[in-house]
Amino acid sequence: MITLQMYREYLGDYLKKYHNISDLKSFFKCLNPEHKDNHPSMMYTHKYNICKCFACGANYNIFSLIAQDYHLTDFKDQLNKLKELYLGYVPKIEEYQEIDEPLKDYTNYYELCFKNRFKTNYLETRGIHEPLLQKYHIGFDENKKRMIFPINKNCYFARNVEGKEKYKSKGKSDIWNRKVLENSTEKTIIYVTESIIDALSIEEVAPELLTVSINGVGNIMNIVKILNDVNYKGTVIIAFDKDAAGVTASQNLKEELVKNHIQVFENSLITSFEDAKDLNESLILNREKLQKNVKYFSQNYKEYIEKTKKSKDVLL
Numbered sequence: 001m002i003t004l005q006m007y008r009e010y011l012g013d014y015l016k017k018y019h020n021i022s023d024l025k026s027f028f029k030c031l032n033p034e035h036k037d038n039h040p041s042m043m044y045t046h047k048y049n050i051c052k053c054f055a056c057g058a059n060y061n062i063f064s065l066i067a068q069d070y071h072l073t074d075f076k077d078q079l080n081k082l083k084e085l086y087l088g089y090v091p092k093i094e095e096y097q098e099i100d101e102p103l104k105d106y107t108n109y110y111e112l113c114f115k116n117r118f119k120t121n122y123l124e125t126r127g128i129h130e131p132l133l134q135k136y137h138i139g140f141d142e143n144k145k146r147m148i149f150p151i152n153k154n155c156y157f158a159r160n161v162e163g164k165e166k167y168k169s170k171g172k173s174d175i176w177n178r179k180v181l182e183n184s185t186e187k188t189i190i191y192v193t194e195s196i197i198d199a200l201s202i203e204e205v206a207p208e209l210l211t212v213s214i215n216g217v218g219n220i221m222n223i224v225k226i227l228n229d230v231n232y233k234g235t236v237i238i239a240f241d242k243d244a245a246g247v248t249a250s251q252n253l254k255e256e257l258v259k260n261h262i263q264v265f266e267n268s269l270i271t272s273f274e275d276a277k278d279l280n281e282s283l284i285l286n287r288e289k290l291q292k293n294v295k296y297f298s299q300n301y302k303e304y305i306e307k308t309k310k311s312k313d314v315l316l
């Protein structure tokens, strides 16, 4: 059995891997976000499995650091995250609570919610507007106060407009917008995001781009399987969040795609890193800037792929 003490031993490795601290015997920059540490003042002590700042007094063990990095207040969630990172343990649907209802055909429910979409301005406040609500038939459940994102007729994702809770109905949970992965050519470029709202944020500033969302970093293998199933021939741009979880997931997905001979680039596309940790925050913060960034990179990827395809044709 693994004891809590054994888990605490992971701190040193976690600092190296997820905070890029290469030398654990020297001071490093304080991890307390409140402390602007210009002269590195934090030190790791293996004996106690903690790191402590000698300027501001902040100290962390593996659990309190994971709590901070992943915004997890529950100890159980912190432990699950640690297991996920170190023991290959992946909770099935990472961020979503499963709705306790039997498998249903939600077609009529989607229609009703879609009609009620004007009864909330939730997505508007997040920079997502009517054309995308129409495109994806996104609606609002007035009674439960949830935005409803249909995945297929038996399955949807939902999020509370007041709290942060996310839900998933029963049913086969495909990734968001999986249909764009079908009928690909060598010129197809797909942007993969963590959350649906991030995918919509890309489409807000560049409606011509094809996006999918994996609905939580725990679902990486899901998209790898689908890409194989549909014999995907194009390129994948991984546009995950710029936090520890996103960066790790991005690297893992990239490795899997390379193994499967799928051309892949990692690019969060996020602007203003200091203030925005995901694409939607970028959109809310500065729409024009995000648009410029997305257009710049997407144009470059397009040209690069056309060029490499042409030279391949010449070689053949």
Ligand SMILES: [Zn+2]
Binding pocket: 030, 031, 032, 035, 037, 041, 053, 054, 055, 056, 057, 058
């Ligand atoms: Zn400090």
